[in-house]
Amino acid sequence: MSDLDKAIEQLRACRPIPEPQVRELCYKARELLIEEGNVVGVDAPVTICGDIHGQFHDLMELFRVGGDVPDTNYLFMGDFVDRGFYSLESFLLLLCLKVRYPDRITLIRGNHESRQITTVYGFYDECLRKYGSANVWRYCCEVFDYLALGALVTGTATNLEPASTVFADPASQNSMLGENDDIEIEILNSNNEIINRFPRSSPQSTPNMKDEKSEPGSSPIAETPTNTGPAGTGASGHSSGTRNNDGGAVLCVHGGLSPLIDTIDKIRLLDRKQEVPHEGAMCDLLWSDPDEIDGWGLSPRGAGFLFGADIVKCFNQKNDISLIARAHQLVMEGFKEMFDSRIVTVWSAPNYCYRCGNVAAILELGEDGSNGGFIPRSNGDAGRSSGPQSSLKELEQPREREWGPGRRYRVFESAPQTTSRGMPAKKPVADYFL
Template sequence: MSIGGSDLDRAITQLRACRPIPENQVRELCYKARELLIEEGNVVGVDAPVTICGDIHGQFHDLMELFRVGGDVPDTNYLFMGDFVDRGFYSLESFLLLLCLKVRYPDRITLIRGNHESRQITTVYGFYDECLRKYGSANVWRYCCEVFDYLALGALVSGAATALEPTDGPIADNVTVDLPDPEQDIEIETLNANGEVMFRYARNGDSQSSATSQGNSNAASSSPVGPTPSRSGAAGTGATSSVNGSARNDTGAILCVHGGLSPLIDSIDKIRLLDRKQEVPHEGAMCDLLWSDPDEIDGWGLSPRGAGFLFGADIVKCFNYKNDLSLIARAHQLVMEGFKEMFDSTIVTVWSAPNYCYRCGNVAAILELGEDGSNAGFVRRSNGDRAGGGRGWILGSNAGPNGTSNEENRRLSSVLGESMQRPRDGPGRRYRVFEAAPQDSRGMPAKKPVADYFL
């Protein structure tokens, strides 16, 4: 048989109900997917608007919740940053559904590779066992692994707007923070699963303060912080000053990658040159992109995971500057609040598996980037303090660690030069936060979660 057209739609319907499709259909689907993926570069170009998602890990019911919260395919464009499989009970259904959607709507959905899309890791963390259990043989696992080898290593999102289109969602009940003036441009907005606004943060563009910082590398440390104490977490530093106070509404591109950076990669073009069509190696650039983590260190560090590296703010800022990026979006690390911005909002971790492993109690998030041009008449106002995205800003706390670090700014100015302290404005970022779907939902088979504890 061949999977295409109505067969494909049937398969999608079946998978949406969390029912696996027959082995021969999987084979056909994987073949089609490979044909499609082989045409993609190592770094896929993606145009905004797009919704960026982190780890899924076989939590099928939560993937359905993600689509409910974020909009369905093909109405919403999605970019999944890998780790579709392992740990959860429905890796197979989750991955095959995403793959079906990819084949059905290739321009609407982008899948890149995570460190779990690997033969070695899936034999330890569950996907292999799941395939064996559901099909009685390892064939389906093998087909899927062949697809893994063709998944892109990263994606580059361009055309994202600097300011969010305001949502008309109501304000969530428990929000006590003053929301910014509706006239102001929205840089960050957090919505709950019902579309209610939990947090909104204005981008207070200020030509004056950025002009000051231009001629004075120390201006960064002396520039005012957020306008109200409740927003001090998003304390701006010179590091996120806007450029020259000129009216501009474009933003640098956003690099999406599962893990992070590699000491062997200093430009996106170097990622493009890798030979990706292989099992994830134990070391080297490809391995690092899928395994590394940002950390509060200087430069590079050894990763406790045994693969990849740790990298500090200086590495990220340098990489973003050199590659004209405004943001790196990555997944790979569980964050209890669903997302976490670090290093003056130059990198964000997005985590999309709520109550990870049915044990961690975390919420999940997806990141929506709007399309540029929606506010073409945008003119930056000079209305006071410049307060860009914060350092280590996370949902819920609204408080970043320690505010501005003069020392870091000094260090950066010595390492990177003063111009490096003023990276591009980040894109407007709308985070939708959601909780786990109940496991006993009707109409979908669900194994009772049995999370291991020490007993």
């Protein structure tokens, strides 16, 4: 067993590895990350995860629910550290996995992967406490500077292959979906049971649906699981009929868009190898939030911007992407689609800060096998040559991509906290006003 495998084993048991080993790991990781572009290309199938925030035991639950590395291909959208009590173990484990299986796990940067933020929100103190010096924190911060700013997932499938046939509530099975309906959205619980399914085709829906003001609604999970109504998922509601199963490209960033960035190529041009700046495009990508506004707005966080549906629609059209996946905002139901499913927030820290009572989610995007594995490279490269086939398609199609990827959300709750020996770990104390 290699040292790396040993380190993985040790970190999986939630035990920190020695400082010299951290140093070596961080060095190797940097060598690997420096080769990545600002926007990493990722092929479907992939499982997209949001904020982790040092909730190590919940990260283990995530791997249990979503499958282990390298069996499952993962994309983590940042905020590995801070707030939780095991930022160190969580981040180092992810980093070890990255070094061990570089093609099976992608890590992009969150706003907490920053020197300034980690000194306020816990990671710095945790390193100091666990190692007696700030060296490990420094090594980790150097890695942060090399993390990619985004990822572009291509080769997604529009329709989901059913993951499970077991319904959490058997009574709801019949009312949900006809046998031949294509599945656009499937929501599963942590036992791999179906909570809800939404078909791609919906006879009642009109083509105008996309123009309607969409509800900021969230997943239907917290409400009645048996409800088959629209439930704010913003299922596209297009009539079926095309044979094309390409779900289009998905841009993944931690926060969101920037008024300084109108094409993905502009992200590629940034100089990312630095501390997260207080303003500018790089800051915005890590700090911004979608909101029910028109255009751009000031962010109450003090960094980044708020951006509305029009901005997202325009960006997605211009860059030929079907969906933006982002994290950054606590969502009580684990995920939340907005703006007619043009953007989704994925949140992967259940019972955030051991206090919020929320569930977590991960998003699985399936692989489009219909094209013999050929993935059109045009996605996200608006200006580049994309071969005769897709150029033709672009000519005859409306400006916007009609089909988004099929989306499978796996929802999970907070894991019981136990040590490697199965003993309950020290219960974290959440702060309240008393």
